[in-house]
Amino acid sequence: MPSSIEIDVRDVLKTALSGISASVYSSPPEAVIPPACVIVPDAVYLETVTVGSGAIRVKINFVITAAVAYNNTAGALDGLEKLIISILTALPLGYVVGDVQRPTIQSVGASNLLIADLSVSTFYTQT
């Protein structure tokens, strides 16, 4: 069975993050249940960084969006910080971890979420 980014990367990353106290989505969901972390493609998403064409090898850039319910500022920020730390702790080896962007408030349906994006990247070889 040929490999795929979904099976060999996003689902593996989702499994690695499944131990944290949050809903984990390997792709953008229709509805987010906070606290949550969502694995979404970054821009640029796939990069070719190695020579040769014998196998398709790409660097994959993801954003892991951490989201908590925005009920009060202090509590939400504390919850978001703890969620980000737990994501960093759970990230598997082989991932390059970038910066966490400034938290923002986003309205999703009837609720407000405090979210922050964490950039991560890894490498994938199509077999």
Next chain:
Amino acid sequence: MATTVISARGIEFTIDAVDYDPQTTSVLLVNEPTITTYQTLDGKAYKHIDDQWTLNVELLADWGAASSLFESMWNLALNTPNTTVEVVLQTASGASWTADVFPVFPSAGGTAPDAQTDTWTMLVDGVPAITIS
């Protein structure tokens, strides 16, 4: 004549018959000529007296991985530092170069938060052989 584009995607690259493509981000076979300049009564005269070729390789580190290329190169540099290994650099457009290079010790460690990388500067013994199909 149509424009020809040769990208690094078309490069096949082996050292000591081992495929290095998966870890290599850049590979360059570079010549540094030695040209002596003579000041004559008629002006400057130039004489190309020597060439030193170098293979410059930039790689993603793979310490600890199965069949690690870094560990393989480390062992070559440790056990047979004065014995050259064959490098074959081939482009999809049909040209290939063969050279004998001396092994080097890869560097260890890295800079956060980036992936661990290394640059190998490998001295070439003699002149690379070019084959154009």
